[in-house]
Amino acid sequence: MSVVTPLHKKLYDTEGFMILPSVIPKETLEMLREECSYYRGYFDAILEGKGVESDGLTHRGKRYFIPNRYRLSTRLWEFIFSPLMAQVAEATLGPDAYLFHEQWVVKGAEQEMKFSWHQDSGYVKRYHPATSHKPYLTCWCALDDVSEVNGTVRLLPYSRADTKETILDHERDEVSSDLVAYFGDDPGDPVSVPAGSIVAFTSYLLHCSGPNTTKHMRRVYLAQYSGAPITHPDGTPWSMAVPFLNGGKVVYDHAADTSANWGPVARSK
Numbered sequence: 001m002s003v004v005t006p007l008h009k010k011l012y013d014t015e016g017f018m019i020l021p022s023v024i025p026k027e028t029l030e031m032l033r034e035e036c037s038y039y040r041g042y043f044d045a046i047l048e049g050k051g052v053e054s055d056g057l058t059h060r061g062k063r064y065f066i067p068n069r070y071r072l073s074t075r076l077w078e079f080i081f082s083p084l085m086a087q088v089a090e091a092t093l094g095p096d097a098y099l100f101h102e103q104w105v106v107k108g109a110e111q112e113m114k115f116s117w118h119q120d121s122g123y124v125k126r127y128h129p130a131t132s133h134k135p136y137l138t139c140w141c142a143l144d145d146v147s148e149v150n151g152t153v154r155l156l157p158y159s160r161a162d163t164k165e166t167i168l169d170h171e172r173d174e175v176s177s178d179l180v181a182y183f184g185d186d187p188g189d190p191v192s193v194p195a196g197s198i199v200a201f202t203s204y205l206l207h208c209s210g211p212n213t214t215k216h217m218r219r220v221y222l223a224q225y226s227g228a229p230i231t232h233p234d235g236t237p238w239s240m241a242v243p244f245l246n247g248g249k250v251v252y253d254h255a256a257d258t259s260a261n262w263g264p265v266a267r268s269k
Contacts, residue, residue, distance in 0.1 A: 017201035117182035120203035136226035143219035154188035
């Protein structure tokens with residue numbers, strides 16, 4: 001039975017998001033938490049080696065964005081290309097889907113770091129102003145119970161922001177390195193869901209998140225998929241374009257993916 005109902009799909013199509021509570025199996029959720037712990041330590045070592053406290057959007061001990069490490073893991077691919085994610089991708093993108101990007105997003109305990117209003121596609125447009133890509137899918141997977149007190153995501157539906165067909169211009173915050181696209185008064189709708197839930201939204205949807213005021217980390221895993229490869233003007237993938245679905249069937253080949261010679265540059269992204 002699909003976890004995505006017709007009502008879910010209608011909300012995604014009309015407002016840009018849908019919420020799937022408690023759909024990630026417990027053993028998978030635990031695996032994602034374990035991998036998160038490992039890669040957070042891995043990234044701390046990278047920052048220490050560079051002799052810096054921040055790198056791009058990541059601020060050590062406060063906020064982490066750890067992208068595209070799944071090929072270094074023996075287990076993450078099982079979730080990224082799972083039947084569960086295939087259902088969500090097909091319901092939102094159609095019969096063809098590619099893994100576009102994946103990353104951990106972690107907020108440290110008792111930290112005041114928020115994340116500004118933006119569209120995920122705004123980060124593509126920032127570096128490729130002429131982009132005309134269709135909205136891609138973000139699966140915001142909660143590894144902890146999330147609410148306003150620990151910095152959950154806030155969504156601004158299409159009907160209130162009119163972004164269904166538009167990628168806004170984004171400005172860079174010089175302190176946090178966030179890209180910011182909305183400066184209005186609408187506070188958005190905070191999402192309160194238990195661990196194991198997936199908040200699926202389009203890359204055109206405005207969203208933000210507040211600070212984590214609790215004594216525990218707030219951990220999220222993001223898996224993002226596109227209906228077609230998203231590329232730079234020269235035709236190279238903007239992030240990734242790993243085949244996942246073709247004609248509604250899973251075509252991901254783990255053996256071929258892991259045996260490919262990605263090289264040190266690809267592995268260090």
